[in-house]
Amino acid sequence: MGSRRAPALIWVPAVLVALAMAVPLVYLVLRTAGAGAGIWDLLLRPRTARIALNTAGLALAVAASTALLAVPLAWLTGRTDLPGRRWWATAAVLPLVVPSYVGALAIVAALGPRGLLHDALSPLGIERLPPIYGFGGAWLTLTLFTYPYVLLGVRAALAGLDPALDEAARGLGYGPWRTFFVSTLPQLRPAVAAGSLLAALYAVSDFGVVTLLRYDAFTRAIYVQYRSSFDRTLAAALSLLLVVFACALLLAEARVRGRRAAYHRLGGGAARRARPVPLGRWRWPALCYCAAVVGLGLALPIGVLVWWFGRGLSRGDALDGVLTGAANSLQVGLLAAAAATLAALPVAILAVRHRGPVGVAVERMSYLGYALPGIVIALAFVFLGARYLTPLYQTLPFLVLAHVVRFLPQAVGAERTSLLQINPRMEEAARTLGRGPLGAIRSVTVPLARPGVTAGAALVFLTVMKELPVTLLLKPTGFETLSTAIWSATGSGRYAQAAAPALALIAVSAMPTILLVARDRDQPHRRSRIARGDG
Amino acid sequence: MSAAVSAMPSPPNAVDANAEPALRCAGLVKRFGTVPVVDGLDLIARPGEVVALLGPSGCGKTTTLRLIAGFETPDAGTIEVGGRLVSGPRCDEAPERRRIGMVFQDYALFPHLSVGRNVAFGLPRVREREARVAAALERVGLAGFDDRMPHELSGGQQQRVALARALAPEPAVILLDEPFSNLDAELRASVRAEVRQILAAAGQTAVLVTHDQEEALSLADRIAVMGEGRVVQAAGPEEVYHRPATKAVAAFVGDAEFLPGEGHGRRVVCDLGELPTTGQADGPVEVMLRPESLRLTKPLVGTLPGANATVLARAFYGHDQTMTVRLDTGRALRARLGPYGGIRPGDRVHVSVRGGVLTFPRETHGPMPEARRDPSGS
Numbered sequence: 001m002g003s004r005r006a007p008a009l010i011w012v013p014a015v016l017v018a019l020a021m022a023v024p025l026v027y028l029v030l031r032t033a034g035a036g037a038g039i040w041d042l043l044l045r046p047r048t049a050r051i052a053l054n055t056a057g058l059a060l061a062v063a064a065s066t067a068l069l070a071v072p073l074a075w076l077t078g079r080t081d082l083p084g085r086r087w088w089a090t091a092a093v094l095p096l097v098v099p100s101y102v103g104a105l106a107i108v109a110a111l112g113p114r115g116l117l118h119d120a121l122s123p124l125g126i127e128r129l130p131p132i133y134g135f136g137g138a139w140l141t142l143t144l145f146t147y148p149y150v151l152l153g154v155r156a157a158l159a160g161l162d163p164a165l166d167e168a169a170r171g172l173g174y175g176p177w178r179t180f181f182v183s184t185l186p187q188l189r190p191a192v193a194a195g196s197l198l199a200a201l202y203a204v205s206d207f208g209v210v211t212l213l214r215y216d217a218f219t220r221a222i223y224v225q226y227r228s229s230f231d232r233t234l235a236a237a238l239s240l241l242l243v244v245f246a247c248a249l250l251l252a253e254a255r256v257r258g259r260r261a262a263y264h265r266l267g268g269g270a271a272r273r274a275r276p277v278p279l280g281r282w283r284w285p286a287l288c289y290c291a292a293v294v295g296l297g298l299a300l301p302i303g304v305l306v307w308w309f310g311r312g313l314s315r316g317d318a319l320d321g322v323l324t325g326a327a328n329s330l331q332v333g334l335l336a337a338a339a340a341t342l343a344a345l346p347v348a349i350l351a352v353r354h355r356g357p358v359g360v361a362v363e364r365m366s367y368l369g370y371a372l373p374g375i376v377i378a379l380a381f382v383f384l385g386a387r388y389l390t391p392l393y394q395t396l397p398f399l400v401l402a403h404v405v406r407f408l409p410q411a412v413g414a415e416r417t418s419l420l421q422i423n424p425r426m427e428e429a430a431r432t433l434g435r436g437p438l439g440a441i442r443s444v445t446v447p448l449a450r451p452g453v454t455a456g457a458a459l460v461f462l463t464v465m466k467e468l469p470v471t472l473l474l475k476p477t478g479f480e481t482l483s484t485a486i487w488s489a490t491g492s493g494r495y496a497q498a499a500a501p502a503l504a505l506i507a508v509s510a511m512p513t514i515l516l517v518a519r520d521r522d523q524p525h526r527r528s529r530i531a532r533g534d535g
Numbered sequence: 536m537s538a539a540v541s542a543m544p545s546p547p548n549a550v551d552a553n554a555e556p557a558l559r560c561a562g563l564v565k566r567f568g569t570v571p572v573v574d575g576l577d578l579i580a581r582p583g584e585v586v587a588l589l590g591p592s593g594c595g596k597t598t599t600l601r602l603i604a605g606f607e608t609p610d611a612g613t614i615e616v617g618g619r620l621v622s623g624p625r626c627d628e629a630p631e632r633r634r635i636g637m638v639f640q641d642y643a644l645f646p647h648l649s650v651g652r653n654v655a656f657g658l659p660r661v662r663e664r665e666a667r668v669a670a671a672l673e674r675v676g677l678a679g680f681d682d683r684m685p686h687e688l689s690g691g692q693q694q695r696v697a698l699a700r701a702l703a704p705e706p707a708v709i710l711l712d713e714p715f716s717n718l719d720a721e722l723r724a725s726v727r728a729e730v731r732q733i734l735a736a737a738g739q740t741a742v743l744v745t746h747d748q749e750e751a752l753s754l755a756d757r758i759a760v761m762g763e764g765r766v767v768q769a770a771g772p773e774e775v776y777h778r779p780a781t782k783a784v785a786a787f788v789g790d791a792e793f794l795p796g797e798g799h800g801r802r803v804v805c806d807l808g809e810l811p812t813t814g815q816a817d818g819p820v821e822v823m824l825r826p827e828s829l830r831l832t833k834p835l836v837g838t839l840p841g842a843n844a845t846v847l848a849r850a851f852y853g854h855d856q857t858m859t860v861r862l863d864t865g866r867a868l869r870a871r872l873g874p875y876g877g878i879r880p881g882d883r884v885h886v887s888v889r890g891g892v893l894t895f896p897r898e899t900h901g902p903m904p905e906a907r908r909d910p911s912g913s
Contacts, residue, residue: 425643428606431630432637433657433704439631443656447647 006354007437014346015358018365021405024372024380025243031236031383042234043241051238055204055217055245058138062203063196065143069293070150071192075180076286078158081276083283088290089155095297096148097509099466101208102502103145105486106301107137108212109308109495116304138215142203144297149202150195157191158184163275176277190256197253204245205373207469212490218242219375219469226473232383239376247371302506305499312496321485322500329465329481335396336403337461341453343404344411349441351412352419353427363416369409377406378473385474399474406470407460414456418449458511466505555618557582557740558603558708563612565598572598574764576612578742580708580757585734585741586769587751590761591787596744599761600710603742604637605630617707636701636709640716642693644685650696651681657704671703672696675733690718691726698730702737709734711743715750727754748788752776760784778813782895785823792824792868795897803894806864808840813891820894828892829870831858831884841887844868846880860886 005011032039042048076082077089098106110116112132130136161184169183170176207219214220218238225235279286312319344366351363369377381402385393392398422445430440446453468483475484482501489498558580565573573595580586588596601607603614605621605628613623616635621628636657645653654668672678675695685693694714701709714730715723731754734741745751751758752772759769760780768780779785782793796805798816803809805822834843844860847867851874858870858878868886878884 423641423643425639425641426645428604428630429637429639429643429645429700430656431606432604432633432635432706433700434631436629436631444645448645 006350006359009438010346010349010441011354011358013343014350014362017343017347017408018362021365021368021408023384024377024405025368027380027384028236028239028243028376031233032240035233035237039233039237042237048238048241051216051218051221052241052245054135054215055242058135058142058210058215058217059200059203059245059249061135061139062142062146063200065139066147066150066199067192067196069143069147070154070195071185071188072289073147073293074151074154074158074188075184076290078155079184079277080279080286081283082279082286082290085276088294091294091298092151092290093148094294094510095145097506098145098298098301099208099468099483099505099509100142100145100202100206101212101468101483101490102305102466102486102505103301104137104141104209104212105490105495105498105502106304107141107144108132108490109498110300110304111137114493115495116307133214135215137213138210138217141209141213142199142206146199146202147293147297149198150192153191153195153198154188157188161187194253194256197249197256201246201249201253204242204249205375207373207375208487212487218245219373222375222379223469226379226382235379236383239379242373243371243376246373250371302503305502305506308495309499309503312499315496317497319500320497321480322482322504325480325482325485325501326504328479329483332396332399332403332471332481333461333465335400336407336464337457339400340404340407340411340460341415341457344408344415344456345453347408347412348415348419349445352416353424363412366412367409369406372406374406374467374469375473377402378470381405381470382473394474394476396476396479399471399476402470402474403464403467406467407463410463411456411460414459415449415453418452418456419445421452422448462508462511465508554582556580556615557584557617558742559613559615560599560603561613563599563602563614564610565595565602565607566610571764573602573609576761576765578759578766578769580740580742582740583738584756585731585743585754587755587758588742588744588761588766589748589751589758589788590746592746594761595764596746596761597712600637600712600742600744603708604635604710605633634707636704636706638694638697638701638709638711638714640713642685642697642717644693644696644700646685648685649681650677650683650685650688653685653696654700654703656700667703671699674702674737675699676729691722694718694726695729695733698733702733702739707740709739709741711741713744713746715745715747723750730754752788758788760788762787778893779823782821782823785893785895790826790869790871792826794822794824794866794868796820796822796894798894803892806862806866807842807886807888810840810888811891812894814893816894819897821897823893823895824868824888826857826869826871828889829868830887830889831860831870831872831876831878832887833885834883835885839885839887841885844884844886846878846882846884849878849880858884860884862886 006014035042073088073092077085077092082088095103108115112118115132165187166179166183169179174182204217205219207223209215210217210220211223218241222235222238222242225231225238347362347366350359351366381398382393385398389398426444426448427440430444431437435443465481466483468487471481472484472487475481480488482505485501486498486505489495489501556579558578560576560578563573563576563578564571576595576599578586578588578599588599590596598607602609602622608627609622614621616633620626621633645656648656650672651668654671655664658664658667668681669678672680675698677692677695677699680688680692680696685696688696694717711730715727718726727750743751743754752775755772757769758772758775759766760775761767762781762783768775768784770778770780775784775788779788779791785791786793794805794807796803796810796816796819798812798818798820800815800817801812803812803816803820803822807822807824810822830841831846835841842862842864844862846858846860848859850857854874856872856874858872859867860870861867870886872878
């Protein structure tokens with residue numbers, strides 16, 4: 001309820017943070033509009049149309065291929081007697097921990113010129129391989145490292161389906177295969193659509209893969225435009241177009257997700273577990289399929305990187321700059337996590353506890369970062385820094401600020417969730433016991449929200465560690481992080497030097513998963529308290 | 536809480552009717568949007584008095600409590616605590632300055648603090664703080680529970696911690712929001728008696744919100760019956776039960792049957808014949824009958840007051856039973872009897888009334904929303 005006004009110490013910073021979130025977008029709009037009628041010439045050039053088509057094509061292809069890859073995996077690991085089913089279920093999600101540009105590095109280092117395959121085949125006299133650069137490579141890489149988004153959604157939907165519907169189909173004389181196509185698959189359609197749209201959104205916003213694999217989609221075109229000329233207006237216009245693409249996908253995903261609710265089981269009580277479908281002799285092809293997907297998405301990148309790392313070790317240059325890079329990544333990650341967590345706090349408190357028109361508006365603005373691809377935020381900050389904030393441009397605080405704008409939604413989301421679990425009567429109790437509004441927040445809300453807030457901060461930290469475009473464009477001169485080291489080493493074919501930081505980043509991205517599992521195991525009482533609804 | 540305490544007779548609080556009120560609300564109005572939830576509410580609690588705000592769900596009870604505590608700001612009216620204005624025109628004191636204690640419906644104990652630190656939360660950091668925590672826990676029968684965590688306690692114990700926490704800073708008024716609704720039915724009666732004891736022993740002024748009329752009747756020194764955002768009647772429990780101010784109050788507090796009648800001064804004529812009234816009655820009236828005031832006997836022939844009827848249904852509760860009878864005039868009534876008597880559905884009986892009856896002027900337009908308690912009487 002909380003109809004009392006929020007204290008100024010909450011709403012003033014919250015509004016400031018929300019306004020800061022809008023700065024990149026507003027700047028890009030003003031910048032583009034400043035070009036006047038000339039902007040239509042830019043946007044209607046054949047090159048712009050080609051980039052838009054390239055991007056749309058990639059998004060479409062990734063959406064289709066991730067769905068094709070993930071649905072059989074979800075069904076095999078969820079509804080059949082596949083040997084080692086639970087192990088495959090975990091392994092099939094793990095490609096998600098490979099940062100996409102690390103995946104691109106692995107693909108290039110394995111299949112590209114002077115890559116692993118090339119080295120292996122050249123003694124046989126084969127000098128030319130089909131080119132990995134361009135659409136094919138980008139499509140393959142994005143598919144391999146984004147299909148888990150579809151898999152997770154479809155698997156959850158599959159677990160929520162009422163097996164009685166499939167049983168009804170069987171009872172009406174349909175065999176197991178036809179049952180899958182007439183009953184199971186139609187019910188999974190919304191989940192597949194939502195997951196594919198998410199994968200497409202990722203494909204459209206991703207910077208590392210299309211740049212390293214030299215495919216002319218928006219993110220790469222924006223980067224090239226920024227690097228090669230000082231015509232910032234076209235870069236700004238392309239960025240806005242990209243934002244429109246991303247927003248369209250986001251809206252479509254939200255709509256599909258909303259409709260999905262209608263498909264959920266209506267009856268009360270827990271669904272019975274479906275009886276696993278016996279695969280019989282189809283078991284072996286099924287196993288091969290799972291092994292191939294997990295092999296390409298997980299074993300291949302790690303194996304390739306380990307091989308190059310070993311080669312670098314024997315040459316002695318494997319660890320060049322890794323320590324500095326790690327220290328710099330750590331520094332940026334910690335600063336950005338702390339800043340984002342603090343900046344998100346007033347926003348989350350305002351949105352949850354003082355939910356007026358201002359609270360809702362502030363919360364909506366804080367989610368802008370979700371709709372803005374990293375390269376767009378990076379570019380807007382480059383322009384702003386170079387033009388208006390020259391003393392700050394290419395300094396560590398400015399880099400941290402850009403990261404805060406990019407990852408604030410994550411921090412707000414985590415804090416919002418924790419706050420929603422805290423009974424507002426707690427704060428009121430503290431008030432009647434003599435604490436002021438801020439005192440109540442400090443003595444009750446903050447300690448109760450701490451685990452969730454910490455988890456959110458950890459998530460921001462780990463995400464910033466592996467972030468590429470913002471770091472690349474805004475880092476101080478000579479300041480190398482793990483991600484920029486990978487990027488430049490891959491770009492110039494020094495795979496051995498990219499391997500160590502890449503392996504380090506895979507370890508870093510795997511950590512949230514490990515943390516989540518550990519937290520659930522260590523604090524069962526936390527969960528039970530939430531379940532009882534009084535926590 | 537020990538059995539010894541709850542077995543003690545409950546002494547009436549020493550309430551001085553002439554003392555300055557510990558709490559005074561006058562003309563309180565609170566609207567959500569354009570809908571007035573509290574609409575001109577007047578309420579007084581004298582020092583040491585336990586006042587129950589009783590009313591059906593949605594009548595504005597909890598909002599009233601939140602206005603008093605300072606969690607909501609009234610649109611009009613004034614609130615004084617201990618003779619000091621805390622809310623009114625150009626005055627809206629923060630909750631922490633009002634000297635109001637609150638026991639929440641879900642207790643709102645701080646889950647990250649031990650019982651002792653929960654109770655100490657509202658106490659100043661002085662040397663005697665520990666002693667005051669111990670005394671507060673002692674008072675609610677939880678001595679030695681300091682180091683337990685709230686989630687290790689039963690519902691009744693959690694409630695007593697919430698009470699100890701609210702009482703410890705010695706507030707001018709303590710507010711209790713549906714304090715027993717989260718307890719099992721069996722536990723409720725005993726916890727209720729304990730809370731009555733604790734409040735009386737502390738001489739604590741309290742305002743309690745409840746929709747349970749039995750709770751209000753058994754716990755409060757005074758009941759303020761609410762309807763449509765204002766206090767319809769404020770009086771002692773017996774007065775409210777026996778002399779409800781309106782038909783709606785009569786229907787909400789206890790069971791009531793109503794018969795149309797014609798008033799003739801101190802007498803009224805209705806389907807049960809000519810009955811003495813407790814007040815002046817003239818013209819068309821409604822006669823209120825409490826089911827326990829009806830007497831069922833063997834059918835009589837003659838001119839004795841009352842009417843003959845047929846028993847339609849019987850609900851037996853053990854300690855009493857309810858008979859539904861249809862008067863020969865066609866009207867159905869409920870009568871509450873002791874557990875004996877052997878009257879069965881289908882039997883012919885004679886219905887008469889014990890004592891005088893209360894009458895209300897007959898309403899020509901819509902009565903207030905009627906909320907009747909569950910016939911099982913739990």
